[in-house]
Amino acid sequence: MKTAVLACALGLCAASNWGAANNVSQAFDCSMRKAAYEFGQALMHAAAPRLGAFEALYWALDLASDDCKVELPAGAASNAMRTQFSEARLLSEADDDTVFVCVRGDDEGDGSYNSPLRTLRAAVDLATSKSSKRVVLRGGTHYLAETLLLNAPHSGITIEGHAGEDAVLSGGVELQDLKWTSVEASDASSDASLNVYVADVTGVDDVPGLQIGGARLTRARYPNLPGGVEVSPGYDAMIPADAAQWTPPQFEKFGKPTFYTDEDKETLRNNTPDGWFQRYMVGVGGLCNVYDPPVSYWCSEHPSGGGAFAFRTPSGVALDASKVLPNAPYKDASTAVFFVWRPNRWANWMFETSNVVADKGMLNFTFGRGGHQGARGNDEGGDFFVENVLEELDHPGEFFYDSKSKKLYVAHNGTGPPPTQGVVVPKLRVLVNASGTQWGPVRGVTLKDLEFRSTRSTFMDAHAVPSAGDWALERTAAVFLQGTEKFTVDGCAFDRLDGNGMMVSGYNRNATIKDSDFSFIGGTAIAAWGYTNETKIDPGRPGVVNLDYPKAGVDGTDGEHPRYTSVVGNTAREVGLYEKQASFFMQAKTAASTVSGNVFFNGPRAGINMNDGFGGGDEVSRNLVFSTCRESGDHGPFNSWDREPYLTSQRTGKPSMVMQWRKIRQNFFIDNYSPQENVDNDDGSAYYKTFKNFLVYGNNGMKNDYGGHDNEHFENVYAFPQSVIGVSDTLKGHEDKFFRNKCVLTSNDVGKPQCGEPFTKMYSNEYFTKDGTVNECGHSLQDLQKKKPDHEVNSTVDKFPSDETILKWAKDAIGF
Numbered sequence: 167m168k169t170a171v172l173a174c175a176l177g178l179c180a181a182s183n184w185g186a187a188n189n190v191s192q193a194f195d196c197s198m199r200k201a202a203y204e205f206g207q208a209l210m211h212a213a214a215p216r217l218g219a220f221e222a223l224y225w226a227l228d229l230a231s232d233d234c235k236v237e238l239p240a241g242a243a244s245n246a247m248r249t250q251f252s253e254a255r256l257l258s259e260a261d262d263d264t265v266f267v268c269v270r271g272d273d274e275g276d277g278s279y280n281s282p283l284r285t286l287r288a289a290v291d292l293a294t295s296k297s298s299k300r301v302v303l304r305g306g307t308h309y310l311a312e313t314l315l316l317n318a319p320h321s322g323i324t325i326e327g328h329a330g331e332d333a334v335l336s337g338g339v340e341l342q343d344l345k346w347t348s349v350e351a352s353d354a355s356s357d358a359s360l361n362v363y364v365a366d367v368t369g370v371d372d373v374p375g376l377q378i379g380g381a382r383l384t385r386a387r388y389p390n391l392p393g394g395v396e397v398s399p400g401y402d403a404m405i406p407a408d409a410a411q412w413t414p415p416q417f418e419k420f421g422k423p424t425f426y427t428d429e430d431k432e433t434l435r436n437n438t439p440d441g442w443f444q445r446y447m448v449g450v451g452g453l454c455n456v457y458d459p460p461v462s463y464w465c466s467e468h469p470s471g472g473g474a475f476a477f478r479t480p481s482g483v484a485l486d487a488s489k490v491l492p493n494a495p496y497k498d499a500s501t502a503v504f505f506v507w508r509p510n511r512w513a514n515w516m517f518e519t520s521n522v523v524a525d526k527g528m529l530n531f532t533f534g535r536g537g538h539q540g541a542r543g544n545d546e547g548g549d550f551f552v553e554n555v556l557e558e559l560d561h562p563g564e565f566f567y568d569s570k571s572k573k574l575y576v577a578h579n580g581t582g583p584p585p586t587q588g589v590v591v592p593k594l595r596v597l598v599n600a601s602g603t604q605w606g607p608v609r610g611v612t613l614k615d616l617e618f619r620s621t622r623s624t625f626m627d628a629h630a631v632p633s634a635g636d637w638a639l640e641r642t643a644a645v646f647l648q649g650t651e652k653f654t655v656d657g658c659a660f661d662r663l664d665g666n667g668m669m670v671s672g673y674n675r676n677a678t679i680k681d682s683d684f685s686f687i688g689g690t691a692i693a694a695w696g697y698t699n700e701t702k703i704d705p706g707r708p709g710v711v712n713l714d715y716p717k718a719g720v721d722g723t724d725g726e727h728p729r730y731t732s733v734v735g736n737t738a739r740e741v742g743l744y745e746k747q748a749s750f751f752m753q754a755k756t757a758a759s760t761v762s763g764n765v766f767f768n769g770p771r772a773g774i775n776m777n778d779g780f781g782g783g784d785e786v787s788r789n790l791v792f793s794t795c796r797e798s799g800d801h802g803p804f805n806s807w808d809r810e811p812y813l814t815s816q817r818t819g820k821p822s823m824v825m826q827w828r829k830i831r832q833n834f835f836i837d838n839y840s841p842q843e844n845v846d847n848d849d850g851s852a853y854y855k856t857f858k859n860f861l862v863y864g865n866n867g868m869k870n871d872y873g874g875h876d877n878e879h880f881e882n883v884y885a886f887p888q889s890v891i892g893v894s895d896t897l898k899g900h901e902d903k904f905f906r907n908k909c910v911l912t913s914n915d916v917g918k919p920q921c922g923e924p925f926t927k928m929y930s931n932e933y934f935t936k937d938g939t940v941n942e943c944g945h946s947l948q949d950l951q952k953k954k955p956d957h958e959v960n961s962t963v964d965k966f967p968s969d970e971t972i973l974k975w976a977k978d979a980i981g982f
């Protein structure tokens with residue numbers, strides 16, 4: 167019992183999804199989870215030990231469960247995520263060039279250790295003129311009044327937290343002079359047992375989120391979230407899609423889009439059968455006017471791929487209130503915000519309400535702003551919930567802000583009134599904005615040992631469709647980089663940020679994000695997102711007039727994208743609390759990223775996402791990733807699409823329509839929620855080498871579809887998927903390859919390779935099944951090898967190996 171309570175306090179008490187669901191023995195499942203814990207700890211200790219026994223990982227792997235019963239290592243209990251700061255670099259006070267900042271400092275001071283400044287802004291400006299260019303923040307919460315903007319003249323600066331102290335940069339405003347008054351339950355709610363209080367709020371214009379004692383409250387909603395917004399409800403806490411009548415899209419609302427399809431011979435990518443994804447194409451305007459800039463592959467004339475049709479969303483929803491909304495009627499339903507899954511749970515759309523009509527017990531809402539948080543459309547909505555209505559304040563830990571009366575209501579989860587101190591409203595969207603250009607970059611800035619907290623939500627802000635994957639995204643984050651070189655984030659914590667954690671946008675070279683921890687993030691932990699000239703202007707690049715648009719939309723040779731981004735030795739967990747199409751790391755129009763040695767777990771959708779095949783040359787290696795797609799379908803720890811070709815010089819230094827190979831190697835991936843695969847190479851994905859990975863569960867191993875090709879899986883260890891291959895037709899010379907893999911299958915079928923010319927190239931694989939037999943292409947393996955002697959050469963089948971054997975193979979492949 168005690169352990170369960172502790173786990174909940176860490177936000178980890180959502181249903182786990184281990185072993186049994188995959189028909190795998192508990193013994194294997196437990197040994198595998200222990201191995202994951204060992205690997206995760208080893209990764210975090212590789213550089214500088216900072217997470218102790220990595221307690222959050224212990225709970226996420228459910229190691230205290232009856233079937234596993236691993237003791238939590240001593241000394242771990244107090245270590246939620248990151249409380250230990252490196253003591254190794256003790257500050258030299260003699261370094262009198264350093265500029266110090268203290269919460270109670272004074273900008274009139276000289277910035278020395280004994281006369282620290284108060285604001286980071288003043289400190290950075292002062293340090294810029296000093297030789298060490300070093301700013302040190304003392305411990306405590308530094309509430310930022312404005313975003314810290316860093317430009318080219320700030321190149322070379324280091325901003326760091328004082329060793330052994332916890333220096334927090336907060337985007338929130340701490341509410342002052344709070345006077346809580348108890349509210350008669352009838353005012354706010356019909357539940358007399360609720361502990362509801364109200365206070366007048368001054369000093370902020372809006373209360374889009376609320377944090378008390380460092381953790382979030384949940385904006386009043388129906389259905390309730392049992393554990394609050396920081397605990398994933400899985401598939402629960404939704405009104406089912408079919409309880410609603412969706413008002414169809416207003417197709418004519420913004421007029422018709424303008425279509426553009428590239429016809430240039432030079433930029434044809436003709437390496438797929440049936441013409442799949444050979445041409446760059448977009449539509450501008452039309453229903454894509456919900457985006458800024460208003461352009462998307464999904465508004466083009468002929469979008470194609472899995473479930474493809476042009477973008478649209480429903481324009482409203484009508485509900486039988488007496489059946490669907492037990493707390494209705496609402497005194498003011500116009501504040502309602504709808505969070506609606508796109509059917510199939512590919513993303514969630516948020517909509518404001520522009521009009522409500524009550525008629526014969528029906529509430530008919532017309533949607534206002536919104537529906538721009540994903541790139542894929544539908545006529546109807548999926549499962550949904552309603553938020554931001556006073557009558558829905560009926561669960562401990564919920565809040566509601568009445569913007570007309572400026573009153574804040576809190577259903578306090580505890581006895582007596584809520585505290586009057588430490589009540590924080592997230593206000594700033596961006597804490598640090600390093601902005602330069604390719605021609606005048608911000609160079610060599612380092613952020614070290616800092617904690618970033620309490621930025622406000624950005625899900626209603628402008629989003630754009632970064633390329634032809636399924637994503638739409640807001641070009642903003644707590645730490646925003648654009649036009650930088652060698653920017654380093656080292657040993658920082660990103661916690662309780664309501665938007666994205668980090669955004670590496672446009673021209674960036676060699677940005678490094680290392681040994682940092684991302685937790686409880688509203689959107690994506692880290693995103694990298696470049697530009698091509700699709701429209702005349704882009705709000706992300708104010709003052710720039712793009713040349714040759716949309717023709718140059720295909721052309722990435724102007725270098726306006728992130729390259730050589732390193733994401734190394736980080737942890738990220740509990741992401742996508744608001745936006746469900748969120749990942750630990752995602753990239754679009756970005757090349758040559760290294761994502762290595764990270765531990766990622768607990769996310770609503772894919773763990774790592776590559777939205778396109780721009781440039782390539784990326785490496786995803788030695789990561790532990792699990793408990794992804796907890797609230798959605800398909801995908802798994804890794805997902806990619808490649809529906810739009812791009813011209814880049816990444817592969818050979820010369821412009822090419824073919825990307826450099828991407829490597830996915832030596833990862834420990836567990837597909838414990840998704841029904842698909844650990845490495846989901848979706849729609850058109852090509853040029854992936856996936857090798858020496860330990861790939862646990864899922865239905866499938868290697869995937870290629872809709873023209874995907876040149877996909878290679880080798881020397882992997884697959885533990886208990888149903889089958890290991892499901893690929894589509896390729897051109898000759900572009901066959902997929904599957905070799906030297908060890909495949910422990912729950913079914914007796916290898917899956918769906920290409921069984922006609924051109925055959926998938928398969929050899930030297932070792933298959934293991936319960937009874938020691940396996941089928942491929944409609945024959946037993948042995949018969950197939952006789953019939954087609956150059957196929958599956960040296961491949962074998964046997965009965966299941968022992969659990970120890972499987973884990974030994976895994977450790978040998980990954981190297982731990």
Ligand SMILES: *[C@@H]1O[C@H](CO)[C@@H](O)[C@H](O)[C@H]1NC(C)=O
Nearest residue numbers: 186187188189865888912913
């Ligand atoms: C598990 O076994 C049951 C009963 O044999 C079967 O219906 C189900 O499809 C299996 N699930 C998986 C993921 O193999």
Ligand SMILES: *[C@@H]1O[C@H](CO)[C@@H](O)[C@H](O)[C@H]1NC(C)=O
Nearest residue numbers: 174391392393394562563579
């Ligand atoms: C309320 O507080 C209790 C005790 O701290 C905690 O277990 C529970 O999860 C909280 N509920 C919500 C909805 O936050």
Ligand SMILES: *[C@@H]1O[C@H](CO)[C@@H](O)[C@H](O)[C@H]1NC(C)=O
Nearest residue numbers: 411413482483484530531532
């Ligand atoms: C809801 O209102 C919209 C127009 O605002 C209308 O088109 C739709 O039919 C109404 N839905 C129902 C179920 O009455």
Ligand SMILES: *[C@@H]1O[C@H](CO)[C@@H](O)[C@H](O)[C@H]1NC(C)=O
Nearest residue numbers: 596599601641642643646708
């Ligand atoms: C960052 O700063 C630049 C320059 O002032 C500005 O144009 C851009 O909009 C800012 N980005 C964000 C995300 O705030």
Ligand SMILES: *[C@@H]1O[C@H](CO)[C@@H](O)[C@H](O)[C@H]1NC(C)=O
Nearest residue numbers: 651652675676729730731758
């Ligand atoms: C950036 O990284 C690449 C690849 O590691 C390297 O070749 C290049 O020299 C680096 N550039 C700088 C300025 O460090």
Ligand SMILES: *[C@@H]1O[C@H](CO)[C@@H](O)[C@H](O)[C@H]1NC(C)=O
Nearest residue numbers: 699711712713714718721724
């Ligand atoms: C895109 O527009 C920018 C800004 O005008 C220009 O510098 C760049 O060369 C253009 N890129 C291409 C590929 O035309």
